[in-house]
Amino acid sequence: MKEDKPKTNLINILLLFFSGAVLVIGVHQTIVNGFGESYWIFMVSIAVFLFYLTRKNKQKQEENTPKMNRRAKRYMDRNH
Numbered sequence: 001m002k003e004d005k006p007k008t009n010l011i012n013i014l015l016l017f018f019s020g021a022v023l024v025i026g027v028h029q030t031i032v033n034g035f036g037e038s039y040w041i042f043m044v045s046i047a048v049f050l051f052y053l054t055r056k057n058k059q060k061q062e063e064n065t066p067k068m069n070r071r072a073k074r075y076m077d078r079n080h
Contacts, residue, residue: 019049
């Protein structure tokens with residue numbers, strides 16, 4: 001199922017915002033409690049950011065793939 005463009009863009013913006021917000025929280029917690037106590041917060045921020053990058057690269061890759069017509073789809077279905 002394909003997602004529509006505005007919904008995908010909104011999700012990407014929210015992921016990027018969440019990653020930045022968690023990073024700021026991590027910096028604050030590092031100042032207050034030290035790095036050892038807030039290490040996991042930085043890992044969450046990095047994980048969300050990497051998920052954002054993965055989604056963005058996958059979307060670019062899907063946009064660059066050529067569209068197949070009905071005959072080409074039928075040929076690919078039979079031979080794979």
